[in-house]
Amino acid sequence: MSRRRVVVTGLGATTPLGGDVASSWSALLAGRSGVRTLTDEWASTIPVTIAGRVEVEPSEAMERVEMRRLDRSEQFALIAAREAWKDAGSPDVDLERLGVVIASGIGGVTTLLDQYDILKNKGARFVSPHTVPMLMPNGPAANVGLELKAKAGVHTPVSACASGAEAIGYAMEMIRFDRADIIVTGGVEAAVHALPMAAFAAMKALSTRKDDPKRASRPYDVDRDGFVLGEGGGILVLEEYEHAKARGATIYAEIAGQGLTSDGYHIAAPDPDGSGVQRAIAFALRDAGLTTRDIVHLNAHATSTPVGDVAEANALRLALGADADHVAVSATKSSTGHLLGGAGAIESVFIVKALQERLAPPTINIENIDPAVTIDVVRDKPRALPAGDIAALNDSFGFGGHNVVLAFRTL
Amino acid sequence: MALSPADVLAGLKEIVEEVAGIPAATIELDKSFTDDLDVDSLSMVEVVVAAEERFGVKIPDDQVSELATVGDAVNFIVKASA
Numbered sequence: 001m002s003r004r005r006v007v008v009t010g011l012g013a014t015t016p017l018g019g020d021v022a023s024s025w026s027a028l029l030a031g032r033s034g035v036r037t038l039t040d041e042w043a044s045t046i047p048v049t050i051a052g053r054v055e056v057e058p059s060e061a062m063e064r065v066e067m068r069r070l071d072r073s074e075q076f077a078l079i080a081a082r083e084a085w086k087d088a089g090s091p092d093v094d095l096e097r098l099g100v101v102i103a104s105g106i107g108g109v110t111t112l113l114d115q116y117d118i119l120k121n122k123g124a125r126f127v128s129p130h131t132v133p134m135l136m137p138n139g140p141a142a143n144v145g146l147e148l149k150a151k152a153g154v155h156t157p158v159s160a161c162a163s164g165a166e167a168i169g170y171a172m173e174m175i176r177f178d179r180a181d182i183i184v185t186g187g188v189e190a191a192v193h194a195l196p197m198a199a200f201a202a203m204k205a206l207s208t209r210k211d212d213p214k215r216a217s218r219p220y221d222v223d224r225d226g227f228v229l230g231e232g233g234g235i236l237v238l239e240e241y242e243h244a245k246a247r248g249a250t251i252y253a254e255i256a257g258q259g260l261t262s263d264g265y266h267i268a269a270p271d272p273d274g275s276g277v278q279r280a281i282a283f284a285l286r287d288a289g290l291t292t293r294d295i296v297h298l299n300a301h302a303t304s305t306p307v308g309d310v311a312e313a314n315a316l317r318l319a320l321g322a323d324a325d326h327v328a329v330s331a332t333k334s335s336t337g338h339l340l341g342g343a344g345a346i347e348s349v350f351i352v353k354a355l356q357e358r359l360a361p362p363t364i365n366i367e368n369i370d371p372a373v374t375i376d377v378v379r380d381k382p383r384a385l386p387a388g389d390i391a392a393l394n395d396s397f398g399f400g401g402h403n404v405v406l407a408f409r410t411l
Numbered sequence: 412m413a414l415s416p417a418d419v420l421a422g423l424k425e426i427v428e429e430v431a432g433i434p435a436a437t438i439e440l441d442k443s444f445t446d447d448l449d450v451d452s453l454s455m456v457e458v459v460v461a462a463e464e465r466f467g468v469k470i471p472d473d474q475v476s477e478l479a480t481v482g483d484a485v486n487f488i489v490k491a492s493a
Contacts, residue, residue: 069454126464
C-alpha cells in the first residue's frame with residue numbers, strides 16, 4: 001500500500017497583524033509590524049515594554065461567559081480553529097477519524113500567575129475551580145477537541161518555540177499512519193505577562209528597542225538585539241488526500257514531510273555549527289521525496305537574536321548548497337514578533353498562503369544586512385515565486401535544542 | 412440581622428448570570444442549578460464562593476450538594492445570615 005498523502009484544506013489565525021488569516025496575510029504582504037508599546041499596568045515594572053499583542057482581542061470574537069473559563073491561549077486556539085474549520089467547509093467526518101494536535105510552548109501561564117496572585121491576596125478559597133483546565137498546556141487542544149467532538153486523539157507536543165511545528169508534523173503522521181482522516185492542528189501562545197517577559201529579558205533574549213517598537217524585530221539586520229514577544233496562533237486543517245478529493249474540498253497545498261533532530265549542545269543556545277538544523281532539513285526533504293532543487297521558499301525561524309539568526313542562515317546555506325541561491329527566505333517574525341509555541345504554526349499558515357498565491361512575504365526592518373548572512377532574504381516587498389510545481393520549508397527551533405523542519409508543496 | 416429572601420434571590424441571580432451566563436430573568440426559586448440552569452460542578456463552586464463573599468456567610472462544602480434549587484440556596488443563605 002502506498003503511503004497516505006496529507007493535504008491542507010483549511011486555515012485559521014489570530015495574530016498581531018490581524019484577527020484572521022486574510023487580514024494577517026495582507027498586513028504581512030504590506031510590510032506592517034504588529035509590535036506595539038504595552039499599555040498594561042505592569043509594563044512599567046519590567047525592562048522591556050513592547051510586544052506583539054493580537055490585533056483583535058478575543059472579546060470581539062467570543063462571548064464573555066465562554067471567555068471567562070478559558071485561558072487566553074485557549075481563546076486563541078478556539079478562534080483560529082473555528083476559522084480553519086469553517087474554511088475547510090465544516091467537513092462531515094466520522095468523529096472517530098477526527099483528531100486535534102495543538103501545541104503551546106508555555107501553556108496557561110497568565111492563568112497560573114493570576115491565580116497565584118488571588119491565592120496570595122485573598123486565599124485558597126478564592127482560587128478559581130477552572131484554574132487547572134485553563135493552565136494545562138494541553139488546554140488549547142482539549143478545548144478544540146471538545147468543541148469538534150474529536151475522538152481519534154487529542155495531543156499536545158511541547159518543544160518550546162518548535163512546538164507549533166512539531167504539532168503539525170505529529171498531525172501529519174497521525175493521518176499517514178491511518179489513525180485519522182482529518183486533524184485540526186497548529187500552535188498558540190499567550191505569554192505577554194510581566195513574569196515571562198522579565199524571564200526572557202533576564203536571559204538577554206528580548207530586544208530592548210522600546211522607543212521604536214515597529215522596528216524592533218529585525219532578523220538579519222546588523223543591529224538586531226533580540227526577539228520581540230508575540231501572541232496568537234495559527235491553525236491548519238490537515239486531511240488525507242483521497243478524503244479531501246472525495247468531498248470536493250479546496251486543497252491549498254500538500255504537507256509532504258518533516259525532519260526532526262536535536263542538538264545535544266546547550267539548553268538555550270543554538271549549536272553554532274548548525275548540524276542539527278542541516279540534518280533536519282535533509283530528513284524533511286527525504287521524507288517528502290524532494291531535493292534542494294525543488295525548494296523555492298523558506299520561512300526561517302530567524303527571531304532577531306544576534307547568535308540565532310546567523311547560526312540558522314549558515315546552516316541553511318550548508319544544507320541547501322548552491323540551490324540556496326533560488327530560495328526566497330522570509331523571516332516573518334519581523335512583522336509578527338515571536339509567537340513561541342505558535343510560531344511554527346502561523347509560519348506554516350503563511351507558507352501555505354505563499355504557495356497558493358506564489359508570493360513570498362517580505363522581511364521588514366533590515367536596514368543593513370549582516371554580512372555573515374549568505375542566503376537570499378526577501379526584503380521589504382513580497383517576491384513572486386515561480387510557476388509550476390514548487391515546494392517550501394518551514395524551520396522552527398526551540399530552547400532545549402529541538403529542530404523541526406516541515407516541507408510543503410503545491411499540488 | 413437576617414437578609415431578606417428577595418435580596419438574596421436578586422443577588423444570586425446576578426452571580427449566576429455572571430458565572431454561567433444565564434439571563435437573570437430565567438432564574439427562579441424552583442429552578443435546579445444542574446438540570447434547569449445547566450450550571451456544571453465547577454461553575455457551582457464559583458457560585459458558592461461568590462455567594463459567600465457577597466452575603467458574608469459560610470456555605471460548607473458538605474452542604475453544597477444539598478442546594479439543588481435556587482430556592483434551596485436562598486433559604487440556606489437567609490438562615491445562615493440570621
